[in-house]
Amino acid sequence: xxxxxxxxxxxxxxxxxxxxxxxxxxxxxxxxxxxxxxxxxxxxxxxxxxxxxxxxxxxxxxxxxxxxxxxxxxxxxxxxxxxxxxxxxxxxxxxxxxxxxxxxxxxxxxxxxxxxxxxxxxxxxxxxxxxxxxxxxxxxxxxxxxxxxxxxxxxxxxxxxxxxxxxxxxxxxxxxxxxxxxxxxxxxxxxxxxxxxxx
Amino acid sequence: xxxxxxxxxxxxxxxxxxxxxxxxxxxxxxxxxxxxxxxxxxxxxxxxxxxxxxxxxxxxxxxxxxxxxxxxxxxxxxxxxxxxxxxxxxxxxxxxxxxxxxxxxxxxxxxxxxxxxxxxxxxxxxxxxxxxxxxxxxxxxxxxxxxxxxxxxxxxxxxxxxxxxxxxxxxxxxxxxxxxxxxxxxxxxxxx
Numbered sequence: 335x336x337x338x339x340x341x342x343x344x345x346x347x348x349x350x351x352x353x354x355x356x357x358x359x360x361x362x363x364x365x366x367x368x369x370x371x372x373x374x375x376x377x378x379x380x381x382x383x384x385x386x387x388x389x390x391x392x393x394x395x396x397x398x399x400x401x402x403x404x405x406x407x408x409x410x411x412x413x414x415x416x417x418x419x420x421x422x423x424x425x426x427x428x429x430x431x432x433x434x435x436x437x438x439x440x441x442x443x444x445x446x447x448x449x450x451x452x453x454x455x456x457x458x459x460x461x462x463x464x465x466x467x468x469x470x471x472x473x474x475x476x477x478x479x480x481x482x483x484x485x486x487x488x489x490x491x492x493x494x495x496x497x498x499x500x501x502x503x504x505x506x507x508x509x510x511x512x513x514x515x516x517x518x519x520x521x522x523x524x525x526x527x528x529x530x531x532x533x
Numbered sequence: 534x535x536x537x538x539x540x541x542x543x544x545x546x547x548x549x550x551x552x553x554x555x556x557x558x559x560x561x562x563x564x565x566x567x568x569x570x571x572x573x574x575x576x577x578x579x580x581x582x583x584x585x586x587x588x589x590x591x592x593x594x595x596x597x598x599x600x601x602x603x604x605x606x607x608x609x610x611x612x613x614x615x616x617x618x619x620x621x622x623x624x625x626x627x628x629x630x631x632x633x634x635x636x637x638x639x640x641x642x643x644x645x646x647x648x649x650x651x652x653x654x655x656x657x658x659x660x661x662x663x664x665x666x667x668x669x670x671x672x673x674x675x676x677x678x679x680x681x682x683x684x685x686x687x688x689x690x691x692x693x694x695x696x697x698x699x700x701x702x703x704x705x706x707x708x709x710x711x712x713x714x715x716x717x718x719x720x721x722x723x724x725x
Contacts, residue, residue, distance in 0.1 A: 358599060367589050380592060384599050391603055475583055494583045519544035526572070526579040533578045 339404035343397050354394065357404070358387050364496055365412060371491045372416050374480040382419060386412045406505040409498070413488065413506060420484070471532050478528035486521035493518050534562040539569050543576045 339360070345353035365386060370379035389411050390397075397407070479487060488507060492498045498506070504514045539562045545551045546559055563569050 354603070355600065359596070362591050362595060362599075363588060366591050366595070370589050376589060379589075380595050383591075384595070384602060387599055388602055388606060391606060471582060472586060475586060479583070490583075494580060495586060515544065516541075519541065522544055522576060522580055523540065525583060526576045529579045529582070530575065533575060533582065 337404075340399035343394065343404060344399050346394055347397070354391060361405070361408060362387075365408060368409065368491060368496050369412055369416055371476070371479060371495055372413075372487065373419055374476070378419065382412065382415050385415055389415075403502065403505065405498070406502050409492065409496070409502075409506040417484075474529060474532050475525075478525050481528065482521055482524055486517055486524060489514055489517045490521035490525070494522075534558040536562075536566060536569055539563065539566070540572070543573060546573075547577055547580060 339357060342353040342357050342360075346357070362383065366379050366383045369382045369386075370376045373379065373382070386408060390408060397404075479491065482490065489503050489509075492503045492506060493500075500511055500514050500518075503509075503518075504511050507514065509517070539559055542551060542555060542559050546556070551559060563573060
């Protein structure tokens, strides 16, 4: 039995161009999140997400529904693009603008805060200090994730932020199930140590 | 189970995937070890806050830009396909004339063979207007006429008044006689 993604791919392969657009709409947000958390850069995340979809579009005729999973295929391509991006960044020794995901969250957070401040008189439950704490915690979490070694960061992001199963993560990362579980546990232990001051 | 071993099972316990024996060992250790209790509590808390991180919304330009890029890619692919198609057509043009010539010759051979077989009556019986290859007509063709019939039938198929011997029947004539027999049988069967 084919899942919805496979069905949409089949429809696209048969000439329904709208099916691919629907697939993009379904997966754009998780993909951007994954890339942004992994490379710690929101602006580039959208570019890489677009590149991922373009590559999938080009290779769509080779996709065999039922044999591979659309989601794992997508994350596999995105992972490789992210690794290339990180490698190129390191090679060029380019300074990393701290336009990190937090700034994305910041933007959202700022907007949220502005809205909250604007509505403050009408919102008696508004507590600026609580909001500030939340924001600090989010920044700390993102920083902690970004500091994890790549081999731990990838499975952690896929598991705890993208919600993939262990089997799916093993498929994306081409790892054994035991290795995947062990790396995720290790990554969580590292995060726990890094987040101790905040929790 | 010691503290390091217990730490190895934090995720599995958090996700409730431990088997009974390991679960029992883990919980016995945790009940006895205050340090592990604290570590495990912090572990659970940190996993939860990570999982609750807000989702990043795509910018409003993401989808339009991507659709535009896809359209460009489609045009490029179409262009490449067009070039490839034109190339194939050029290649086919080379073979087109011999193919037509071969088809013409083949059609001619089929027409000649068909006409020959029709005239010979192999495919179509002109007399009966039906397919010549029937069990009855085949039988008539294969089985030679009885000696008596050969004696009493003349060249034109009429009985001689004296019942004496007639001139020997030639192969072609014999064939004609047999066809007549077939014709008679067919007509009789038709209700006459």
